[in-house]
Amino acid sequence: MPQIEQIATTLSSQVFWLLLFFGLTFVLVGLGMVPKIMGTVDLRDQQIAGDLAAAQAARDAADLEEAAWRKRENENRAAAQGLIADAKAKAAAASSAKLAEAQGRIDARIVEAEAGIAAAQNSAMAEIETVAADAARDIVARIAGADIEPAVAQAAVKEVMAHG
Amino acid sequence: MAAEEGKVDPMKQFTIEPLFGSEWQLADGINIAFTNSALWMAITAILVTIFVAGGMKREVVPGRWQMAVESMTGFIDDLLEANVGKAGRKYVPYIFTLFMFILFGNLLGLVPVGLIPNVHAFTFTSHFTVTGVLAIMSFSIVLIVGFVRHGFHFFSLFVPAGTPLPMVFFIAPIEFISFMVRPFSLALRLFVAMMAGHVLLKVLASFVIAGGAGGPALGAAVGVPSFILMVAISALEILVAGIQAYVFALLTSLYINDAENLH
Numbered sequence: 380m381p382q383i384e385q386i387a388t389t390l391s392s393q394v395f396w397l398l399l400f401f402g403l404t405f406v407l408v409g410l411g412m413v414p415k416i417m418g419t420v421d422l423r424d425q426q427i428a429g430d431l432a433a434a435q436a437a438r439d440a441a442d443l444e445e446a447a448w449r450k451r452e453n454e455n456r457a458a459a460q461g462l463i464a465d466a467k468a469k470a471a472a473a474s475s476a477k478l479a480e481a482q483g484r485i486d487a488r489i490v491e492a493e494a495g496i497a498a499a500q501n502s503a504m505a506e507i508e509t510v511a512a513d514a515a516r517d518i519v520a521r522i523a524g525a526d527i528e529p530a531v532a533q534a535a536v537k538e539v540m541a542h543g
Numbered sequence: 544m545a546a547e548e549g550k551v552d553p554m555k556q557f558t559i560e561p562l563f564g565s566e567w568q569l570a571d572g573i574n575i576a577f578t579n580s581a582l583w584m585a586i587t588a589i590l591v592t593i594f595v596a597g598g599m600k601r602e603v604v605p606g607r608w609q610m611a612v613e614s615m616t617g618f619i620d621d622l623l624e625a626n627v628g629k630a631g632r633k634y635v636p637y638i639f640t641l642f643m644f645i646l647f648g649n650l651l652g653l654v655p656v657g658l659i660p661n662v663h664a665f666t667f668t669s670h671f672t673v674t675g676v677l678a679i680m681s682f683s684i685v686l687i688v689g690f691v692r693h694g695f696h697f698f699s700l701f702v703p704a705g706t707p708l709p710m711v712f713f714i715a716p717i718e719f720i721s722f723m724v725r726p727f728s729l730a731l732r733l734f735v736a737m738m739a740g741h742v743l744l745k746v747l748a749s750f751v752i753a754g755g756a757g758g759p760a761l762g763a764a765v766g767v768p769s770f771i772l773m774v775a776i777s778a779l780e781i782l783v784a785g786i787q788a789y790v791f792a793l794l795t796s797l798y799i800n801d802a803e804n805l806h
Binding site: 380381382385386388389390391392393394395396397398400401403404405407408409410412413414415416417419420422423426 | 554555557558559561569573574575576577578580581584585587588591592595596598599601602603605612613616617620635636637639640643644667669670671672673676677680734738
């Protein structure tokens with residue numbers, strides 16, 4: 380095995396060149412380049428995180444804006460609905476008042492007319508009674524030859540009419 | 544490659560050969576020749592650097608390459624986040640370098656550059672001298688972080704929470720031994736996994752060569768199945784290369800968690 384056979388003659392050379400080249404790589408690559416590369420990665424990660432945070436903030440703001448707009452819109456709609464209801468109520472009240480007034484006028488005329496009818500009926504009835512009493516006196520005078528008082532005839536007529 | 548006629552030495556691939564500077568010395572007797580092992584470490588270091596540098600455009604919307612690099616750093620970041628927590632972030636540079644260095648070293652050893660004459664792939668992670676140094680580095684970080692953060696209180700790591708007092712005297716030595724074994728298991732796991740795979744591939748390759756040399760009948764009976772098995776095991780080795788790099792990084796982060804959070 381050359382690793383053991385040559386150890387006495389090559390150990391110093393092996394150790395020296397390894398330390399030299401490993402040390403060079405460590406200083407140049409490990410200390411010189413790796414921190415910069417990791418810095419680039421960190422920078423990129425930070426930028427991505429920042430961009431994501433900004434996007435999230437913008438989204439939140441948009442959500443807030445939308446919520447506010449929705450609230451405003453709902454308020455406007457409610458106000459419009461109120462206005463419509465108000466107008467409706469007013470119109471209904473006005474029409475019902477007009478109706479009541481008209482009804483009152485009609486009722487008054489009906490009452491008036493009914494009174495007229497009743498008066499006419501009464502006067503007609505009175506005339507019929509007078510005519511009937513006169514007729515009854517005439518009949519009695521012709522048949523019985525008796526002359527009766529108009530008041531008696533009238534009372535008799537009234538009694539008959541009252542019985543139907 | 545072939546030591547004798549039709550023979551493949553499966554251990555030859557691990558031989559370290561000086562390419563140049565074989566007389567270079569750091570101090571008296573400490574030789575630092577630039578070997579084939581060092582060459583592949585250099586290639587690994589360069590490719591890791593190129594790969595990561597390709598992800599440095601720092602665009603907000605990443606391209607494919609940047610995405611690949613960012614997924615690797617993110618992978619290690621998540622690993623440490625899951626095992627150590629928020630405090631794990633400061634270890635990302637080390638764990639990332641460790642992971643990428645081992646991963647690229649493992650994968651480069653599997654690239655069939657041997658098809659080009661006189662070019663031989665070399666897997667430096669199949670040497671325990673290399674994996675040992677990596678393990679000792681990870682273990683040292685654990686010790687340093689542990690003692691700096693917790694002082695001598697770090698020794699309470701050897702007494703799991705809720706241990707009855709009489710049991711402490713038995714459990715503490717066991718915990719101590721298991722703690723001290725960590726760098727060895729860390730180093731040996733990677734070394735053995737990488738070496739075993741490469742030895743197996745070379746052994747099967749020698750079957751293919753020997754089968755082919757033995758005539759058409761033997762070639763069909765031994766060579767072809769061996770070759771099919773080699774293809775399948777190569778795929779498995781790519782998986783192992785990734786898994787071993789991941790295991791090394793994962794265990795290091797788990798040990799760092801002990802030092803960082805103590806229980």
